[in-house]
Amino acid sequence: MAEKATKKEKREKIPRQPMPEQKPKVRAKNFDEVPFGYSQEAAIKEAQRCLQCKKPGCVAGCPVEIDIPGFIQLIKEEKFTESIRHIWQRNSLPAVCGRVCPQEIQCEGLCIVGKKGEPVAIGNLERFAADWERVNGTGALPPKADPTGKKVAVVGSGPAGLTVAGDLIAKGHAVTVFEAFHKPGGVLIYGIPEFRLPKEIVAQEVNFLERLGVTVECNQVVGRTITIDELFEEGYEAVFIGVGAGLPVLLDVPGKNLIGIYSANEYLTRSNLMKAYLFPEYDTPIIQGKNVVTLGAGNVAMDSARTALRLGAENSRIVYRRSRAEVPARTAEVHHAEEEGVEFFFLAAPTKFIGDDKGRVIGMECLKMELGEPDASGRRRPVPIEGSEFELECDLVIVAVGTGANPILTQSTDGLTLNKWGYIQVDEKTAKTTKKGVWAGGDIVTGSATVILAMGAGRIAANSMHDYLNLGW
Amino acid sequence: MFKIVKREEMSDGTVVLNDIDAPMIARKAKPGQFVILKANETGERIPLTMAATDSEKGTITVIYQVVGKSTALFKTLQVGDGYQDVIGPLGKATHIEKVGNVVCVGGGTGIAVLHPITRALKEIGNHVTCIIGARTKDLLILEDRMKAASNELRVCTDDGSYGHHGFVTDVLKEILEKEKIQLAVAIGPVPMMKFVSLMTKEYNVPTLVSLNPIMVDGTGMCGGCRVTVGGQTKFACVDGPEFDGHQVDYDELTLRLQAYCENEKQCYEEFCIMDS
Ligand SMILES: Cc1cc2nc3c(=O)[nH]c(=O)nc-3n(C[C@H](O)[C@H](O)[C@H](O)COP(=O)(O)OP(=O)(O)OC[C@H]3O[C@@H](n4cnc5c(N)ncnc54)[C@H](O)[C@@H]3O)c2cc1C
Ligand SMILES: Cc1cc2nc3c(=O)[nH]c(=O)nc-3n(C[C@H](O)[C@H](O)[C@H](O)COP(=O)(O)OP(=O)(O)OC[C@H]3O[C@@H](n4cnc5c(N)ncnc54)[C@H](O)[C@@H]3O)c2cc1C
Ligand code: SF4
Numbered sequence: 001m002a003e004k005a006t007k008k009e010k011r012e013k014i015p016r017q018p019m020p021e022q023k024p025k026v027r028a029k030n031f032d033e034v035p036f037g038y039s040q041e042a043a044i045k046e047a048q049r050c051l052q053c054k055k056p057g058c059v060a061g062c063p064v065e066i067d068i069p070g071f072i073q074l075i076k077e078e079k080f081t082e083s084i085r086h087i088w089q090r091n092s093l094p095a096v097c098g099r100v101c102p103q104e105i106q107c108e109g110l111c112i113v114g115k116k117g118e119p120v121a122i123g124n125l126e127r128f129a130a131d132w133e134r135v136n137g138t139g140a141l142p143p144k145a146d147p148t149g150k151k152v153a154v155v156g157s158g159p160a161g162l163t164v165a166g167d168l169i170a171k172g173h174a175v176t177v178f179e180a181f182h183k184p185g186g187v188l189i190y191g192i193p194e195f196r197l198p199k200e201i202v203a204q205e206v207n208f209l210e211r212l213g214v215t216v217e218c219n220q221v222v223g224r225t226i227t228i229d230e231l232f233e234e235g236y237e238a239v240f241i242g243v244g245a246g247l248p249v250l251l252d253v254p255g256k257n258l259i260g261i262y263s264a265n266e267y268l269t270r271s272n273l274m275k276a277y278l279f280p281e282y283d284t285p286i287i288q289g290k291n292v293v294t295l296g297a298g299n300v301a302m303d304s305a306r307t308a309l310r311l312g313a314e315n316s317r318i319v320y321r322r323s324r325a326e327v328p329a330r331t332a333e334v335h336h337a338e339e340e341g342v343e344f345f346f347l348a349a350p351t352k353f354i355g356d357d358k359g360r361v362i363g364m365e366c367l368k369m370e371l372g373e374p375d376a377s378g379r380r381r382p383v384p385i386e387g388s389e390f391e392l393e394c395d396l397v398i399v400a401v402g403t404g405a406n407p408i409l410t411q412s413t414d415g416l417t418l419n420k421w422g423y424i425q426v427d428e429k430t431a432k433t434t435k436k437g438v439w440a441g442g443d444i445v446t447g448s449a450t451v452i453l454a455m456g457a458g459r460i461a462a463n464s465m466h467d468y469l470n471l472g473w
Numbered sequence: 474m475f476k477i478v479k480r481e482e483m484s485d486g487t488v489v490l491n492d493i494d495a496p497m498i499a500r501k502a503k504p505g506q507f508v509i510l511k512a513n514e515t516g517e518r519i520p521l522t523m524a525a526t527d528s529e530k531g532t533i534t535v536i537y538q539v540v541g542k543s544t545a546l547f548k549t550l551q552v553g554d555g556y557q558d559v560i561g562p563l564g565k566a567t568h569i570e571k572v573g574n575v576v577c578v579g580g581g582t583g584i585a586v587l588h589p590i591t592r593a594l595k596e597i598g599n600h601v602t603c604i605i606g607a608r609t610k611d612l613l614i615l616e617d618r619m620k621a622a623s624n625e626l627r628v629c630t631d632d633g634s635y636g637h638h639g640f641v642t643d644v645l646k647e648i649l650e651k652e653k654i655q656l657a658v659a660i661g662p663v664p665m666m667k668f669v670s671l672m673t674k675e676y677n678v679p680t681l682v683s684l685n686p687i688m689v690d691g692t693g694m695c696g697g698c699r700v701t702v703g704g705q706t707k708f709a710c711v712d713g714p715e716f717d718g719h720q721v722d723y724d725e726l727t728l729r730l731q732a733y734c735e736n737e738k739q740c741y742e743e744f745c746i747m748d749s
């Protein structure tokens with residue numbers, strides 16, 4: 001009894017292990033990853049903080065129900081290989097999820113330790129296990145079922161598509177992924193910046209699937225280069241659609257087409273996918289503003305505002321029409337952005353952009369807002385305050401206020417039912433669309449959400465597709 | 474890799490033709506559609522219209538003018554070399570319909586873009602008059618092919634070294650005065666499309682133009698290619714590239730095409746130094 005008490009005391013005294021990271025001033029000028037990751041010692045120490053709950057809150061908070069106490073226990077016992085294998089049972093992209101999941105509202109948000117103090121750093125531990133495997137692992141491939149002789153097509157190579165590909169190749173089907181861009185990975189490649197998710201990691205995850213036997217065909221715009229019906233004609237028996245929510249939403253205010261007003265999609269695609277941050281070593285240019293304003297306060301906005309700093313902005317500001325309490329970005333991103341010097345203007349929205357005679361943006365006019373009654377999303381609706389106009393000087397504006405469904409595939413495919421926003425309707429339990437042999441999941445079903453939800457949807461679809469290939473629709 | 478199987482230089486080496494092995498795209502492409510090409514790992518995504526396709530051979534033809542770093546890099550590619558990435562077919566195909574008398578106006582490399590459209594318009598039974606122009610005789614491209622593709626061909630040069638001495642709009646005016654025209658198609662430099670559209674508007678002739686804003690993905694994902702048509706924002710890569718010429722905001726397009734002129738100059742100059 002006495003011994004137990006001291007053990008508990010000892011555990012409670014261990015503080016949450018801080019994540020070592022680049023200093024804000026330094027990292028705001030480079031594109032290297034911000035956190036370095038836990039050392040082995042820190043990981044083991046952090047793992048010791050876990051209570052190994054009988055009814056763990058964390059697992060309930062995880063959209064794919066990773067056995068969190070299980071993998072943490074294995075880290076504590078220094079069985080790192082076993083630990084990553086344990087995670088893989090539920091999550092095929094842990095190096096990605098450990099870095100980008102909103103842990104504070106998922107696993108860590110429900111962690112029992114977090115009720116009194118700081119929750120166990122589950123995300124950091126997941127990342128540690130995945131990184132350890134990448135550096136020290138044998139690279140041995142997991143077992144694969146015997147070939148079934150069935151061909152499956154996956155459209156889109158974001159987290160949803162990659163999950164389906166990984167699951168179905170393991171079940172013995174022949175899988176081909178069709179990707180519109182010249183590189184696979186979806187938002188993980190074109191959207192999330194290098195300093196938050198090194199592209200090397202995404203490339204390795206894709207390479208892992210290729211080693212398992214998945215064929216990845218880039219430069220294939222399904223709906224244009226080939227249609228879904230043609231895929232069936234070519235002998236694919238089941239098709240998964242995971243094309244994301246890639247339609248940029250632009251603001252409809254005067255001056256919206258001035259040079260220097262980018263959608264976040266364009267800004268981040270130029271920087272990440274086209275590597276414009278390495279211009280002129282890479283050929284794609286990007287406007288490098290000195291006074292940059294990003295509109296919106298989600299992860300996309302944080303990524304844009306922080307990219308702008310790294311591209312030489314003297315001021316990088318975020319203008320958001322709601323208040324700090326409504327900011328949808330991961331807490332860590334907001335914190336990192338503020339440390340790096342991003343300024344926040346809450347409760348303000350642009351009413352017009354001002355340009356010079358060359359058609360370049362030089363400023364914007366904003367209105368102040370106050371919070372009114374809750375809207376459909378349950379958040380209090382921002383209401384403009386009359387006569388509160390103010391001006392902000394800016395030479396670059398990045399619009400990160402959301403995305404919609406890109407119709408390029410859905411318009412060219414008969415038999416899919418779409419909702420009023422153009423997203424694909426599916427059966428929740430199976431991810432089946434209304435078109436026979438076609439499944440869908442990820443952002444093209446839910447609207448822009450998260451990596452882990454896209455993966456969860458991919459997992460559901462893969463199971464249903466496997467059943468279909470064995471048993472029928 | 475997408476291999477170059479044929480290569481020609483024209484217009485004093487300022488314009489290059491490539492036949493590229495791309496069977497999936499060749500099978501699908503229709504007149505008016507374009508592809509996006511990327512030469513190598515560090516390259517830019519460059520949109521070029523398909524001037525022809527051969528679904529049997531599985532090839533597509535692009536004709537480009539060397540104007541900057543990326544097109545200069547393309548020019549270094551020889552038969553047997555290839556592009557790392559070719560994506561397409563993109564954009565809406567031209568709506569080809571029998572309407573009667575059609576005038577097709579082409580300038581610079583716009584002539585290459587105009588060629589398959591002209592041919593299709595004639596094949597469906599229209600009487601097609603073509604007006605093509607260049608600064609000077611040596612810069613004129615595809616004269617023979619345009620002649621074969623149309624019922625009548627008129628040539629203009631700015632300096633009078635060949636054909637009519639003056640702009641394509643002079644000849645266009647002459648035709649519009651003389652005959653009833655049901656449709657005009659104008660493809661070329663922005664000012665040319667603007668002035669053709671201003672003129673055909675006076676005569677109430679519906680006019681198609683093909684716009685060439687700066688693009689990235691070509692699939693409606695970035696909004697970089699946005700143009701204003703009839704007061705509305707359109708994405709040229711998915712809603713176009715062809716639009717009603719009378720509705721286009723050409724001045725905005727002209728400005729937006731200058732977005733990167735400083736960067737482009739830097740990039741091109743460095744490339745020219747390295748290449749020489
Ligand atoms: C900048 C940014 C930051 C983000 N940060 C986070 C974060 O920190 N944490 C988090 O959990 N989530 C984050 N998200 C959201 C998350 O990335 C997405 O929810 C997730 O990637 C959706 O996955 P998906 O597989 O549905 O689609 P996507 O990742 O969008 O992938 C879709 C793929 O399909 C391809 N495609 C589209 N049309 C076609 C077609 N016709 N033919 C072939 N291929 C096609 C696209 O090119 C793309 O590669 C962020 C998103 C962005 C944009
Ligand atoms: C749908 C479409 C079809 C086209 N078809 C043809 C064609 O058949 N033949 C042809 O010669 N040209 C065509 N163009 C134009 C061609 O894409 C540009 O000339 C080319 O991108 C210039 O690149 P650069 O690096 O050599 O020159 P740069 O030095 O980069 O630029 C020269 C000029 O080209 C324009 N430009 C630059 N980058 C792009 C880009 N990514 N997309 C579009 N324009 C850009 C800019 O206005 C710039 O001022 C087309 C453009 C579009 C949008
Ligand atoms: S809730 Fe927290 S303490 Fe409990 S098992 Fe999960 S991580 Fe460990």
Ligand code: FES
Nearest residue numbers: 691693695696710
């Ligand atoms: S090129 Fe990106 S939307 Fe048209």
